[in-house]
Amino acid sequence: MAGKDSPLLRFGLGSALFNLKEYDEAIPHLQECLKQMPDHSAAWKLLGRCQMASGNDQAAVDVFQRGLEVAKKKSDIQVEREISVFLNKLARKSD
DSSP states (O other): OOOOOOHHHHHHHHHHHHHTTOHHHHHHHHHHHHHHOTTOHHHHHHHHHHHHHTTOHHHHHHHHHHHHHHHHHHTOHHHHHHHHHHHHHHHHHHO
16 A cells, blocks of 8 residues: 655654754655645744754745745734744844
8 A cells, every 4th residue: 555645744744853853854844745735834833943943044034934924814823923933033043
């Protein structure tokens, strides 16, 4: 029986790798999740956190900004708030 790829599978893999602090390994799974499901606001947030944890601050800002747009369109207030916190942390870090 062949496996079937899905955005939720990719999000789960990315999330598990994030929890193991395997940020660089999580990134491609989250990117694939978002390729398959571009409106997955939690995946945008987690991808941004992986980029941030990997020291890719500009990539994190770009991802968080896109994720913020998605969260606003979906009225996903919790993710919107969390992404805003991370963007503020990155802004303070670059000052």
